[in-house]
Structures are given as structure tokens and as C-alpha cells.
Amino acid sequence: MSAAVFTGIGVTAPNGLGAGRYWEAALAGRGGIGPVRRFDASGYPATLAGEVPGFDPAAHLPGRLLPQTDHMTRLALVAADWALADSGIRPGELPDGELGVVTASSAGGFEFGQRELQKLWRHGGDHVSAYQSFAWFYAVNTGQISIRHGLKGPGGVVVTDQAGGLDALGEARRRLRRGARAIVTGAVDGALCPWGWVALSADGRLSTGTDPDTAYLPFDRRAAGHVPGEGGAILVLESETSARDRGAPVVYGELAGYAATFDPPPGRGRPPALRRAIENALRDAGTEPGEVDAVFADAAATPEADRAEAGAITAVFGPHAVPVTAPKALTGRLAAGGAALDVATALLSLRHGVLPATARVIPDPGHRIDLVTGSPRTADLRTVVVLARGAGGFNSVVVLRDRRPEEKAC
Template sequence: MPVSATGVTAPTRAPVITGLGVLAPTGIGTEEHWRAVLAGRSAIDRITLFDPSPYPVRLAGQVPGFEAKGRVPSRLIQQTDRWTHLGLAAAEAAIADAQVTPAELPEYEMAVVTSSSSGGTEFGQHEMENLYQHAPDWVGAYQSIAWFYAATTGQVSIRHGMRGPCGVLCCEQAGGLDAIGQARRLIRTGAKLVMTGGTDASLCPYGLTAQLTTGQLSTVQDPARAYLPFDADACGYLPGEGGALLVVEDAEAAEARGAAHIYGRVLGYAAGFDPPPGSERGPVLGRTVRSALADARLDAADVDVVFADALGVPEADRAEAEALTEVFGPRGVPVTAPKTLTGRLYGGGAALDAATALLALRDQTVPHTAGPAAAAPGYEIDLVLGEPRPTELRTALVVARGHGGFNAALVLGHAQQNRDK
């Protein structure tokens, strides 16, 4: 085995994903989410977490029936934000799915890396209300940590005794892929297990107002027509909450402990950053995808499905369609965007896409994109519509772009695809 820069013997096999914890608008639990995706059952509906009537955006994807009580220790419910509650519950589910007992593993060989977009938005809003409506001494001490982007990482680390390298990636929608990419780096430098992925919960007046400043949210009031990426009637996207956490393990360590199942392998990853508006250089998404494929030592022809970023803003959709066409050729690979069922989940969105891609690899089925009638004229992509498409799947590419220029690409392989790295 080669030796890493840290002096640790670096693994030569791609890390494996052994556990998934999904809390999404499409359902609490991996299989419930997957059934909704295959059925094209939308979770987009009127916001009920607060009264949305004063706002132009009134639709979103909400995690159905989620209550922190019973899923999160009572003291943490008071000390942390809903976003962290979702993350703690997702971590518990991922650990149970992986059938791993953290207490039986070396604590410094377990790490946590999550994605965060807005942090503890709702908690922060309530504390600001206390400040403005009352006085500084009304603001609780936990405001100092509950809003913080690393709060979920820290709480998961503490709760499960994962004392290896821990961190958070703040890259908006792209962050979930960046977190998984960082998990792979940690595996290469000695970690045996990494809890990674992301959740988000910014559906509150403060959070929605902040999101409205982008000018990219859909104000259409019909849930069936509000979020239509790649469609001629695309008019923006809808927000959502939730996400997914994944257990990523060193392949040999997973085999040594007798891992119950392997969903897939992390074969390649790359990130890029778009130049500022008005620059002569265009978006770099195509280059990012090619870099991820090169990192995986794969050709474009080896990719069997693309899970698209699918912003739903015509200009951004066109840029993504052109990038995919540039890399794969006209209609060269099936493209799907199940996020039309949930809305964009920001820090949790790309992680949920990765989890969904792993389920597609497991069941050899490309889920369809619910909502759009057809790809808009000029978009030369094979957008999977109408119903799922059973087909042989060995490799999936997940693409994500974050507000401000972040973009990332992740290459996932089937559980039996064992490439040396």
C-alpha cells in the first residue's frame, strides 16, 4: 500500500458507503423516501411551519411529521436548532442501517464532516426576536452555538464518540458533495469511518426572507407547476428541509467488521468555482465533471446516469444542459432530478441526491423527474420523464451547484465495482 503524506498507509480501494440516514420531505427513512421517488409522489405543499401568506413564496418541501422529542435527547432539543435535530436523527438512522456500534471502534479513527448552508436559522430568529422585542438578557447562552455552521458536526461527534478529524463545509447546495469528498480524503489519511452528508432547516420567516434575495425562487402557487427544471416553463425553484447522512468506511475495515451491506463506492470527486458575473470565462461545471471523472479514472462513456443540479432557472438550466452535452454528447446519458419532489434542500440537498443515486445503483433503476413535460428546446439532454427507467447501472454522477459559484461533482460506483485507487 502507498504511504500518505501523514505517514499513514493509504488505502488503495475506494471507500464504501455502508449506511444511509434519510429525513426528507419524501419521507422519514431511506425506503420510504425511495418509494416516494419511484412513485413520483411530490412532497411540495403549502408551508405549515409558519404562516407564509405575507411572502411571495408559499410552497416548500417539509419533512412530514418530524418531532425531535423521542429522536433527540431532551436537553439538546432546547440547545440546538431544528437543522441539528434532523442531523442527529439522520446520524442515528445511518448508524443503525450500517449496523455499526461506534463504541466498539477506536474513537480517533471515526470522523464527522457535514455540510451546512444557513446554520441554525430558526433558533437564531427566535433569539433575535428576544433581543429586539425585549432586552439582551433575554437572549439565551445557546445562541452562541446553536446557529453555528459546525453545530451538527459537533453534536454528532459528541453523541457517538467520534473524536477523529471533524469539520463542516459551507458551500450551499454543493456542500453535500464536498463533505463526501472530504470524507474520502479522511479515509485516505487513516480514518476508518466517517459520518458525512448534510441536513438543512431554513423554513422560517428569517430563512425564507434571506433566500428571496437571490431572486431565484419560484412564486407560482400551483405545486405541480412551481418547480420545473429544464422545462420551457421553468420559473425558479422551491425550498425544502431535511437531507441525508451517510456512513463512509474504509473498504477493508468494513469487510473486517462484517458490514451488513454496501450501497456503493466513492470513486471520484472534484469541485470548482464559477467566475463572477460579467467575466469572459464561463461556468466551470463541465470542467468540474471532467475532473471528477479523471479522478475516478473513468471516461464519459462509463457513466450510466447523471443526477442533475436542476436549479429551475432558465439561464442556469441551459448552462447545466450545455455542460452535460459537452461532456457526454447530445442525449448521451440519462439525466434525472428527483429533487422536484422535495425542493432544494441547500446543505442537505446534494447529500440526499447522493443517497438517492446509491439506491438507484442498488435497484438498477433511474428514477424519473416529476413535473417537467419535456426538456426545453435546445436542451440536448436525455431527461428521464414519466416513469422510472430500469437499466443496468454501474456508475452514477451527482452534480451540484451552490449560490455564489460553488459547484461539485461526485462519481459513485455500484457496490461490486471495486477499483483500486
């Protein structure tokens, strides 16, 4: 069976538009968290977000798409454009049905939906856009990407909060094993509007800090919640046979393993299931814990959640046994887009042999993990693991493996 390899990356992140600019920012420790600018958040307990700066959709997309798309869909369309261009795939040159789309979303076009609901309340149904029928929908990014590029292969969407960015990759790999040639996958997400802000605030996990440098501190004794954000990454996952036959410009790495579990309901006395997800993903990849060179953490930034994640990491790999990093400390948690962006970061780490640091965090020694802080860490990276957990008990893990051991970039 042909391996599933990544041949294209497109990034729209709070600290960089495009994979190159994002990677430079991640290595420099340059963040994208700041006061909310897209609406007046002064009346809410949480006032910071990771917003994508300087994004002009009209500079990237045809005018006909702008009235029918939410802000996060526009970001996703641009990321997909970049991922396909990076891969060198020209969709029109492939047979129908061989190139598909599988994305993840937490909620769909919240900002678009709020605007149209306000029109309904204030002016009546005649003033509501017909595009509301799909612009709010959680599957809209999959649909719009497939329409824009004429992708007639398998399509799908998963909704598992932060874990969705990895679950989409797992589903994309299944589609390749069933005969697809390549899948545009990953996630770009965001709900930075008053309606979305209330929904994000409902579980009490948002940081109410007002200093962008200290509001989101995973694995730190000062951890007090996360900062939400928008953006993510769209990736091209392709069968290795296809990539080789067409001479793909670059192969970033292999999706070697994937697994997902679900935590038991609170109060049942059963342990969280993240450890089991890690072990299952390693088993799927045929990889031993000692062969893993780095872990990209979910980094929820609440004391309880950080303890649980650190406990799962140390249970599988041992205390201080493997470098752990959480580059999302620079961007905030991007809902479904966060894990996809972590995968893009991990693939770039494999390619360049360096791990970005977890910015501004002073590790709590009680967690017993080797957290990369201060500055990036050079490492011989062959196999890395990415973790993600979604609200409600979702756990997902992927194992990424370098496919070009002889071609490490500088």
C-alpha cells in the same frame, strides 16, 4: 489505497422519513412540496416549500437535546442515528480517533437564531438562551453528531451552499486517506423561518408559483425558479478495508471520483466551470464519459442555469447520450442537504437498478438531454455522476460506482 465506500444511509426528506420511505416516494413520484406551514408566508412572494412532515423530535431524541437544538439539527441527529444503525457500526467499539464527522451547511440554525433575536429585542439579553452561542452556528450539526455518538476522530464542516453536500463527501474521503476508518458525512439543512425566507428570497431565484405540481420544473420551458426545502441525508463513508474486516451489512457503492471548481465572476467572458468539474471528477475516478450510466442533475430551474447545466452535460457525454434525472423536483432544493440526498438516491438507484423520474416536467428539447420523466426507468447501473452547484459559483461533482455487480437487488 483502500477505496471509500458507503455503508450507511439516513434520510430525512420532505417526502419521506427514513431511506426506505423516501425511496418508495421517489419511485412513486410522491412529492413533499406544499404551502409553508411553519410560519405565515402569505405576505411573501414565494409561499411554497418542501417541509419534512410528521417529524416529532421528542420521539427520537432525548429531552435534554431539544432546548439546545434548531429544527434542522434535530433532523440531522436523527438521520445520523439511522445512518450509523444502517452501517452496523457501534462507535464505542472502535478505537478513539478512527470515526469522525464532516458535514455541510448553508447557514446553521436560522430558526433558533431568529427566535433568540426576537427575545433580545422584546425582552433584553437576560432572556436569550445560552444555547444561542452554538445552535445558530454552521458547524453545529458536526458538533452535535460527534457529541451524541462520542466520535473523537476528524471533524469538519464545509459551507458552499448546494454544492456543500458533495464537498463534505470529498473532505470525508480525504480524511479516510489520512488514516480515519469511517466518517459520518453528508448534510441536512433548512432555514424555513421568516428570517431565513428573506435570505433565500434575496437572489430572486425562488419560484413564486402557487401550484405545488408546477412551481419547480427544472429543464422545462416553464422553469421559473426553485422551491426551497429542508432535510437531506447523512451517510457513513468507510474505507473498504474496514467495511470488509468488520463484515459491513451492506456496501451501497464507492465514492470513486470527486472534483470541485469555481465559476469566474460575471462579465469576465469566461465560461462556467461545471464542465471542467465533471471532467476532473471522471479523471479522478479513472472513468471515461461512455462508462457513465446516469447523471443526477443539480436542476436549478431557471432558464439560464438549466441551459448552462445541460450544455455542460452534453459537452462531456454528448446530446441525449446518458439518462439524466432530478428527483429533487419532488422535494425542492434543500440547500446543502439537496446534493447529499441526491447521493443517497443515486446509491439506492445503483442498488436497485432503477432511476426515479423527474416529476411533472415536460423536457425542453432545446436542452438536448435524455431526461427521465413520467415513470422510473429500469437500467443496468454501474457508474453514476451527481452534480451540484451552489450560489456564488460553486460547482461540485462526484462519481459513484457499484461495488457489488453480482448482487443487483430486485
